[in-house]
Amino acid sequence: MGNFEHDGAQLMREQPTGELLLQCARELLKSKVLPMLQGDAKRDVLMVMNAMSIAQREFQQGTAPDEREQQALAQLLGEPVFDVAQANRELAARIRAGFADPESTERGVVLNHLRDMGKSRLLASNPKVLKGELA
Incomplete structure (x- = not known):
């Protein structure tokens, strides 16, 4: 378990954080392990x-x-959302049923939502794709 100290307002975990551990491990793989590998192992x-x-x-x-x-x-579905995956399935079903067809008044809102969510996912999975678009 981690070593915790009290700072008066919240518990602070000593370094390194999980984020820092990931960064260090990735750098080690890149600098020490990757150069020694070829083929499938490198991939x-x-x-x-x-x-x-x-x-x-x-x-x-x-x-x-x-x-x-x-x-x-x-906001888009007009009802509270407790399960994002289920809400996305509901949105997909509504889109298939014509909710965002060209003549629909909701089309612009739905398209903006889908663009925003796509960009949000790309920020985590592949931010290089968005380079220059994030200004």
Whole structure:
């Protein structure tokens, strides 16, 4: 277990944090292990490093993206959202049923929502794709 100290307002965990551990492990793989590998082994380590980068970015973002998506879905669907995955399935069903067809008044709102959520996911999974678009 971690060593905890009280700072008067909240418990602070000593270093290193999970985020920092991921960064150190990724750097070690990149500088020491990757140069020694070839073929499938190299590809496998690159995939692990990519997963570590995604996890690190998700640590940095915290729960804000999930909370924004939950709020946006609630507004879009017109009902409280307790399960984001279920709400996304409901939105998909509504889209299939014509909710966002070209003549629909909701089309612009739905398209903006989908763009925003796509960008939010890309910020964690592959932010390089958005380079230049985030100004």
